[in-house]
Amino acid sequence: MRSKIVAEDLAHIVEDFDLPWSKLEGKTILVTGANGMLPAYMVETLLYLNEKDDRTKTKVIGLARNKERALARFAHYKNRDDLELLIQDVCDIVSIETKIDYIIHAASQASPKYYGNDPVGTLSPNVLGTYNLLSLARHKRTRGFLFFSSGAVYGQVRPKTLIKADAYDFISQLISCLDKQPVTAQNSWLEQCKTWQEKYPSPDPAYNQSEPGIINSYNFTTSLSRHLASDAIIATDAGTAFTCTHQGLELRSTQRFIASRGLGEMGFGLPAAIGASFANDKKSVVLITGDGSIMLNLQELQTVATHKLPLKVFLYVNNGYLAIRATQRNLFDEQYPATGKETGVVCPDMQKLFEVFGFKTFKMTHPGSMNTMIKQVLATNGPVMCEVMMKPDQPLGPRLASHLQPDGSIVSPPLEDLYPFLPREQLAQEMLIGLHPRSAEIKP
Numbered sequence: 018m019r020s021k022i023v024a025e026d027l028a029h030i031v032e033d034f035d036l037p038w039s040k041l042e043g044k045t046i047l048v049t050g051a052n053g054m055l056p057a058y059m060v061e062t063l064l065y066l067n068e069k070d071d072r073t074k075t076k077v078i079g080l081a082r083n084k085e086r087a088l089a090r091f092a093h094y095k096n097r098d099d100l101e102l103l104i105q106d107v108c109d110i111v112s113i114e115t116k117i118d119y120i121i122h123a124a125s126q127a128s129p130k131y132y133g134n135d136p137v138g139t140l141s142p143n144v145l146g147t148y149n150l151l152s153l154a155r156h157k158r159t160r161g162f163l164f165f166s167s168g169a170v171y172g173q174v175r176p177k178t179l180i181k182a183d184a185y186d187f188i189s190q191l192i193s194c195l196d197k198q199p200v201t202a203q204n205s206w207l208e209q210c211k212t213w214q215e216k217y218p219s220p221d222p223a224y225n226q227s228e229p230g231i232i233n234s235y236n237f238t239t240s241l242s243r244h245l246a247s248d249a250i251i252a253t254d255a256g257t258a259f260t261c262t263h264q265g266l267e268l269r270s271t272q273r274f275i276a277s278r279g280l281g282e283m284g285f286g287l288p289a290a291i292g293a294s295f296a297n298d299k300k301s302v303v304l305i306t307g308d309g310s311i312m313l314n315l316q317e318l319q320t321v322a323t324h325k326l327p328l329k330v331f332l333y334v335n336n337g338y339l340a341i342r343a344t345q346r347n348l349f350d351e352q353y354p355a356t357g358k359e360t361g362v363v364c365p366d367m368q369k370l371f372e373v374f375g376f377k378t379f380k381m382t383h384p385g386s387m388n389t390m391i392k393q394v395l396a397t398n399g400p401v402m403c404e405v406m407m408k409p410d411q412p413l414g415p416r417l418a419s420h421l422q423p424d425g426s427i428v429s430p431p432l433e434d435l436y437p438f439l440p441r442e443q444l445a446q447e448m449l450i451g452l453h454p455r456s457a458e459i460k461p
């Protein structure tokens with residue numbers, strides 16, 4: 018039997034407010050923290066609506082940690098099929114077979130007494146729980162998500178210690194503290210990442226094969242990493258210079274890496290390298306760029322010459338736009354308009370061009386002499402440019418790429434679903450939250 022007070026409250030909530038309750042007809046609603054006062058009232062209100070109007074029939078899933086308390090709290094609904102209790106911690110992955118139309122996430126400690134003496138217990142359902150439920154919502158294509166957060170997560174707790182410091186100094190010290198006191202909560206995730214790293218190495222071994230007379234950009238990136246000084250500054254551009262350097266550069270914490278991560282715009286690299294050099298007393302800066310991107314930089318070449326900046330430019334020479342050819346191969350039936358000299362994109366003799374601007378030049382063609390030449394270029398004073406002679410159709414991967422379906426339509430997969438595409442069953446097994454609907458559409 019419901020207590021008299023609760024019964025009166027439910028009647029008041031349902032009858033005295035003109036809310037569009039009918040919208041909940043046939044819907045499934047997950048309420049987390051169901052043992053708490055407010056969420057329990059929500060569960061009961063929904064069940065009360067079902068009693069009042071048979072058509073409503075809303076299914077309620079109440080998630081709670083404490084089984085005994087939940088069974089006692091909802092004892093009077095024991096034999097009803099419109100309430101299901103799910104006993105688990107919301108910080109663990111939430112997996113539910115049925116559809117979920119709405120999620121009310123109210124599993125967070127609401128009393129200020131917990132904020133100070135159990136900060137982790139307060140933050141976890143707000144952070145980990147919300148993440149788990151949003152993942153579930155994505156998977157189930159849930160229509161709505163209501164989040165009841167603890168006030169404390171917005172920083173209302175009166176601090177015991179005030180730190181007045183430069184944010185950079187503070188974060189550096191915070192990182193050094195982590196060595197002494199590792200954050201164990203992340204270790205399982207790091208282990209998972211390491212497993213994936215071994216299982217799916219980047220670059221894919223199929224992509225860094227050496228061929229005589231040609232330099233593979235992945236092999237080049239790995240070798241360059243080994244020769245860079247511990248305080249090196251490295252700038253990149255668009256295309257292969259962007260993709261391969263991100264995938265393959267073994268960056269040390271004392272080095273600086275400058276890339277245009279937002280737009281990947283061609284022509285970013287040289288001005289970025291010039292800026293980095295000026296900002297560091299005309300220090301030597303390594304630039305990795307391409308024969309297509311550098312075509313946007315005539316005036317910057319003169320800036321390097323005027324100021325005699327010691328830039329070490331490695332230039333991928335691959336008959337224009339390799340990255341665009343990869344897309345054309347993937348989506349446009351191997352038709353290659355406007356990406357190479359056969360189809361109107363002609364790059365000049367780079368050696369002559371750079372020499373006009375006072376650069377010393379090198380040309381790298383043989384994998385066997387790659388290491389020696391990298392060392393030579395880095396050791397040469399003043400502005401230097403080294404052509405890295407690539408295969409114009411060297412594949413790049415793993416990378417985000419659209420998929421061409423057999424009917425000619427194009428599907429853009431989510432970030433986790435990279436080219437070359439895994440068999441769908443394999444990707445589904447790796448995903449903690451199941452396949453994204455767009456991944457499920459793809460037929461590799």
Ligand SMILES: Cc1ncc(C[n+]2csc(CCOP(=O)(O)OP(=O)(O)O)c2C)c(N)n1
Nearest residue numbers: 256257282283307308309310337338339340
């Ligand atoms: C200003 C600008 N125009 C067009 C693009 C599209 N785009 C991305 S990569 C690329 C080719 C870049 O050529 P290159 O620097 O030689 O690199 P590659 O792809 O050959 O490795 C193009 C045209 C871009 N990123 N920025």
